[in-house]
Amino acid sequence: MSLDPATVRRIARLARIRVSEDQLAPLGAELSGILAWIEQLNEVNVDGVEPLTGAAQMALRLREDVVNDGGNADAVLSNAPDRAGAFYAVPKVVE
Amino acid sequence: MFDLTLAQARDGLRKRDFSARELTDAYLGAVAALNPKLNAYLLVTEAQARAQADAADAALARGEAANLTGIPLAIKDLFCTKGVRTTAGSRILEHFVPPYESTVTANLLRDGAVFLGKVNLDEFAMGSSNMTSAYGPVANPWTRRGDNRPLVPGGSSGGSAAAVAARLALGATATDTGGSIRQPAAFCGIAGIKPTYGRCSRWGIVAFASSLDQAGPIARTVEDCAIMLRSMAGFDPKDSTSADLAVPDYQAACHRSVKGLRIGVPKEYRSEGMAPEIEAMWQQGLAWLRDQGADIVDVSLPHTKYALPAYYIVAPAEASSNLARYDGVRFSSRTDGGDLTELYENSRAAGFGAEVQRRVLIGTYVLSAGYYDAYYIRAQKIRALILKDFTDVFRTVDALVTPTAPSAAFGQGEKMDDPVTMYLNDVFTGPANMSGIPGLSVPAGLDSQGLPLGLQVLGKPFDEETVFAVGAAIERASGFSALPGIRAGVAA
Numbered sequence: 001m002s003l004d005p006a007t008v009r010r011i012a013r014l015a016r017i018r019v020s021e022d023q024l025a026p027l028g029a030e031l032s033g034i035l036a037w038i039e040q041l042n043e044v045n046v047d048g049v050e051p052l053t054g055a056a057q058m059a060l061r062l063r064e065d066v067v068n069d070g071g072n073a074d075a076v077l078s079n080a081p082d083r084a085g086a087f088y089a090v091p092k093v094v095e
Numbered sequence: 096m097f098d099l100t101l102a103q104a105r106d107g108l109r110k111r112d113f114s115a116r117e118l119t120d121a122y123l124g125a126v127a128a129l130n131p132k133l134n135a136y137l138l139v140t141e142a143q144a145r146a147q148a149d150a151a152d153a154a155l156a157r158g159e160a161a162n163l164t165g166i167p168l169a170i171k172d173l174f175c176t177k178g179v180r181t182t183a184g185s186r187i188l189e190h191f192v193p194p195y196e197s198t199v200t201a202n203l204l205r206d207g208a209v210f211l212g213k214v215n216l217d218e219f220a221m222g223s224s225n226m227t228s229a230y231g232p233v234a235n236p237w238t239r240r241g242d243n244r245p246l247v248p249g250g251s252s253g254g255s256a257a258a259v260a261a262r263l264a265l266g267a268t269a270t271d272t273g274g275s276i277r278q279p280a281a282f283c284g285i286a287g288i289k290p291t292y293g294r295c296s297r298w299g300i301v302a303f304a305s306s307l308d309q310a311g312p313i314a315r316t317v318e319d320c321a322i323m324l325r326s327m328a329g330f331d332p333k334d335s336t337s338a339d340l341a342v343p344d345y346q347a348a349c350h351r352s353v354k355g356l357r358i359g360v361p362k363e364y365r366s367e368g369m370a371p372e373i374e375a376m377w378q379q380g381l382a383w384l385r386d387q388g389a390d391i392v393d394v395s396l397p398h399t400k401y402a403l404p405a406y407y408i409v410a411p412a413e414a415s416s417n418l419a420r421y422d423g424v425r426f427s428s429r430t431d432g433g434d435l436t437e438l439y440e441n442s443r444a445a446g447f448g449a450e451v452q453r454r455v456l457i458g459t460y461v462l463s464a465g466y467y468d469a470y471y472i473r474a475q476k477i478r479a480l481i482l483k484d485f486t487d488v489f490r491t492v493d494a495l496v497t498p499t500a501p502s503a504a505f506g507q508g509e510k511m512d513d514p515v516t517m518y519l520n521d522v523f524t525g526p527a528n529m530s531g532i533p534g535l536s537v538p539a540g541l542d543s544q545g546l547p548l549g550l551q552v553l554g555k556p557f558d559e560e561t562v563f564a565v566g567a568a569i570e571r572a573s574g575f576s577a578l579p580g581i582r583a584g585v586a587a
Contacts, residue, residue, distance in 0.1 A: 008486035014461040038404045051475030054306035055292035055531025056336040075194035081429035
């Protein structure tokens with residue numbers, strides 16, 4: 001399994017991390033090394049095994065479907081790099 | 096005063112041998128003197144600590160001592176602390192001040208603890224050496240005999256372990272996603288426990304891999320860990336995977352006999368190329384338990400070798416999802432771009448270090464269309480087989496004993512050439528996270544270079560009591576009393 005520069009560019013785009021063109025090949029080699037080590041999982045027979053999603057050996061709880069929190073706009077926005085009133089501010093998205 | 100364990104300091108406070116303020120001032124002084132050498136603390140909250148200590152003295156004077164009243168602790172900088180900067184060791188959270196308190200730290204405050212400050216860690220808890228912190232590496236207070244080059248304290252809870260080992264706190268909070276409590280505890284010659292998944296609330300802890308992350312204490316002794324866990328643990332409706340179970344008296348469990356307990360020795364952990372000193376320490380630990388009346392039984396966990404490669408699918412997959420929130424819009428740091436997508440990409444490229452970027456990219460890849468079944472679903476099936484291995488052996492044994500890590504502490508900058516070499520630090524610890532079972536590391540002895548080695552005790556889900564009993568039995572037998580060269584109370 002080897003990740004070519006085009007694949008690395010695609011993954012980086014999906015992950016929203018800027019990777020410069022000259023880093024695509026070395027990063028691809030690094031990630032390929034990790035994936036090559038992971039390939040040993042193909043030795044295991046997993047026929048008929050149910051996937052295990054988590055370590056909690058219990059059913060998830062349900063809570064009452066009611067509003068139990070809110071009205072904290074200032075606290076929520078307190079770490080925003082940029083805000084406009086009670087909103088996060090970002091560069092113009094719609095022309 | 097620095098020679099006292101947490102349990103002894105608590106007794107001293109209750110008997111008014113010294114005040115909480117005196118204890119806290121002594122620790123703050125030690126932090127000021129030694130932290131420049133160790134870089135364990137990222138932030139010292141002196142004024143808050145003194146105020147909490149004064150409140151503890153008032154409570155003690157009223158005869159209202161809670162479990163941890165007046166005990167100075169260090170808090171891993173992954174736990175959100177209200178009004179106190181929380182960085183997760185990352186540049187992207189450089190200015191993040193949480194408007195809320197994590198459940199675990201709130202529980203500790205409820206029980207009277209004093210917080211000295213926030214301690215260093217690998218960035219977003221991703222690492223085994225504390226070398227990935229955006230705020231610089233932590234030095235292990237131990238060095239090799241006759242060689243003063245700095246060693247790593249392990250990771251990701253490297254600041255927690257270094258602070259406790261150097262006596263810059265009586266205990267510390269930590270988290271463990273693949274070994275991040277147990278490996279640094281072993282590297283620094285102290286004790287640490289990752290409780291069962293669900294025992295401590297994850298609410299307010301910066302998330303790495305939510306199905307694996309679990310908080311626990313690092314402290315000087317097994318009993319000190321037991322005292323701290325009693326306060327940290329407990330049901331929390333704000334964490335959907337929090338266990339609604341009563342928290343037992345773990346301290347009492349430390350004094351239980353191990354006579355008649357069946358201790359399993361998994362043959363798959365005896366890897367080829369295991370360092371002879373690690374193997375010898377393991378055999379010594381088993382002999383100590385046999386001498387105290389435990390039955391030692393060989394067992395098999397056939398899927399052990401697949402736990403770590405499967406972990407490196409599951410953990411990055413969950414991380415890529417959890418870290419999507421750091422977008423340059425909601426938290427702390429932003430790097431501008433021409434449009435919104437560029438803003439995201441620039442903020443994340445500037446804010447995340449190399450290891451975090453690697454894991455987010457791996458996670459994105461294994462979850463992407465066309466690869467999801469081959470990687471992520473297969474890893475989850477292997478996770479089921481790993482759990483089944485443990486479920487099967489725990490039908491016949493009460494606990495397992497293994498080495499904690501495949502080596503003693505290594506040098507800063509070692510094992511950095513290839514990511515997989517660093518990942519293999521977690522070969523003995525990762526299976527407990529994949530299956531959710533509790534695991535404790537206890538110092539057992541020194542290697543020929545004078546560095547501490549730890550043994551790991553694994554137990555049944557929610558049976559931390561047996562884990563504490565076995566760990567304390569090893570601790571008693573080992574009589575481990577060696578101390579690192581850098582520590583409070585000795586002249587530098």
